Amino acid sequence: MNSELAKTGVPSTHRNTRQRIAGLIDIPRLFQAIDADPAIVGAGVVYIESDFSMVTLREFQPICSIAPKKIVLREAPRHIALAEFMRELQTQPRESRLVMEAVNTALSCAGALMGWIVVISGTIATPFTAGVSLVVASVGSAAVLASSAQCALGVVRTVAEASQPQLNDWLDNSEWYRYTTMVLDAVSLAGVGTSFLTTVRWVGVTKAATGKGTLEVLRGT
Amino acid sequence: MMILVNVPQFLLRHFPIFISGLLLGLFSVGCSLTTAVIVYFPGENPAYLIFTCIAFALIVGMSHVMILYGRPQWVRVMVGVFALCLLILLSPSAYRHNTYVWFLGVLFPLLGLLVLNSKRHRRMRRKMVQVRRFRIMVRKAQAIVREREKGKP
Numbered sequence: 031m032n033s034e035l036a037k038t039g040v041p042s043t044h045r046n047t048r049q050r051i052a053g054l055i056d057i058p059r060l061f062q063a064i065d066a067d068p069a070i071v072g073a074g075v076v077y078i079e080s081d082f083s084m085v086t087l088r089e090f091q092p093i094c095s096i097a098p099k100k101i102v103l104r105e106a107p108r109h110i111a112l113a114e115f116m117r118e119l120q121t122q123p124r125e126s127r128l129v130m131e132a133v134n135t136a137l138s139c140a141g142a143l144m145g146w147i148v149v150i151s152g153t154i155a156t157p158f159t160a161g162v163s164l165v166v167a168s169v170g171s172a173a174v175l176a177s178s179a180q181c182a183l184g185v186v187r188t189v190a191e192a193s194q195p196q197l198n199d200w201l202d203n204s205e206w207y208r209y210t211t212m213v214l215d216a217v218s219l220a221g222v223g224t225s226f227l228t229t230v231r232w233v234g235v236t237k238a239a240t241g242k243g244t245l246e247v248l249r250g251t
Numbered sequence: 252m253m254i255l256v257n258v259p260q261f262l263l264r265h266f267p268i269f270i271s272g273l274l275l276g277l278f279s280v281g282c283s284l285t286t287a288v289i290v291y292f293p294g295e296n297p298a299y300l301i302f303t304c305i306a307f308a309l310i311v312g313m314s315h316v317m318i319l320y321g322r323p324q325w326v327r328v329m330v331g332v333f334a335l336c337l338l339i340l341l342s343p344s345a346y347r348h349n350t351y352v353w354f355l356g357v358l359f360p361l362l363g364l365l366v367l368n369s370k371r372h373r374r375m376r377r378k379m380v381q382v383r384r385f386r387i388m389v390r391k392a393q394a395i396v397r398e399r400e401k402g403k404p
Contacts, residue, residue, distance in 0.1 A: 147262070147266065149316065150269070153319050153321075153382065171316050178311065178312040179309060179312070181277050182281045183305070185280075186304050193352055204298075207301065
C-alpha cells in the first residue's frame with residue numbers, strides 16, 4: 031500500500047478493488063464459463079458490489095458476434111435475504127425513472143413558459159414595419175408551438191413511466207423519435223435566436239432615436 | 252417599437268390565467284392520450300401516440316396564439332379539446348389501470364374548463380380584441396404616413 035502511494039501519489043482504489051474481487055472469485059474460470067456458452071461468448075463483465083461500487087472486469091470482445099453484450103454480476107446487499115433479492119431482481123429489472131422524467135418535463139414546460147412571455151409581449155408591442163413583425167411573429171409562434179409540443183411529450187413520457195415503462199425504453203431506442211425531438215429542439219432554438227435578434231435591432235433603433243446608452247435602453251429608464 | 256398597452260401591468264394581471272390554461276391543456280392532452288393508448292390500444296406502434304400528441308399540442312398552442320392575436324372564437328377549439336380529453340378517460344378499464352393517473356387525467360381537463368370559464372380569462376380575451384383593433388389602426392396610420400412620404404418630391 032505504501033509503495034503504491036509512493037509510486038503514483040494517489041492510492042489506486044480501482045486496482046485494489048479488482049485485486050479484492052480476484053481474491054473473492056476465480057476470474058479466469060468465470061471468463062471460461064462465459065466463453066463456453068456460444069450465446070454470450072466475449073461478453074463484457076461488470077461486477078457491482080453490495081455498496082453499489084462498480085468494477086469492469088473485462089470489456090466486450092467481438093469474437094463471435096459484433097453485437098455488444100454485457101453481463102452484470104450483482105452482490106446481494108447485506109440488509110436483504112438472498113432469496114428475496116433474487117425475486118426482486120427477477121420481477122423488477124428496471125429502476126423507475128419517474129422523478130427524472132418529471133424534472134425533465136418541468137424544464138421543458140418552463141422553457142415553453144418563457145417563449146409564451148415573449149409572444150405575449152410581441153402582440154402588445156408592434157415594431158415599425160409590418161413586414162418585419164409578420165416574420166418575427168411567425169417564427170416566434172412556431173418556436174412556442176415547438177416548445178409546447180416538447181412539454182406535452184414530456185408529460186407523455188412521465189405518464190408512460192408511471193403506467194408502462196417499456197414504452198419509454200422503446201422510444202429511447204427508436205431513431206425516428208430522436209430525429210423528432212431534434213427537429214423540435216431546433217425550431218424552439220430558432221425562436222430564441224429570432225427574439226434575440228429582434229431585441230438587438232430594437233435596442234439599436236431606440237439608441238439612435240433617443241441618444242441613450244445601451245444599459246439605459248435595456249433597463250427602460 | 253410602439254407599445255400599445257402597459258406591458259408589466261398587463262402581464263402581471265393576465266399572464267397567470269393564460270399560462271395556466273395553456274399548461275392545463277398540454278398536461279390533459281399528454282395524460283389522456285397516453286392513458287387511452289395504453290388501455291385501449293395496447294399492442295400498437297407508439298409512433299401513433301407521439302404524433303397524435305404532437306398534433307394535439309400544436310392545436311392547443313395554435314388556438315392560444317389565435318386568442319392572443321385577438322380572435323376569441325378559437326376558445327371553442329380549446330373547449331372541444333378539454334371535453335375530448337375528459338371523455339376518453341371515462342371508462343372502468345382506464346380507472347382500473349392506474350388510479351392516480353386517472354384522477355390526474357380527469358382533474359386537468361376539468362380545471363382547464365374552469366380556467367377558460369373564469370372572469371379573468373374572459374376579460375383577457377376581450378382585452379386582446381381591443382389590442383387587435385388598436386394594432387390595425389396603428390398599421391393603417393403607418394401605411395398612410397409611408398404613402399405621404401413616397402408622394403413627397
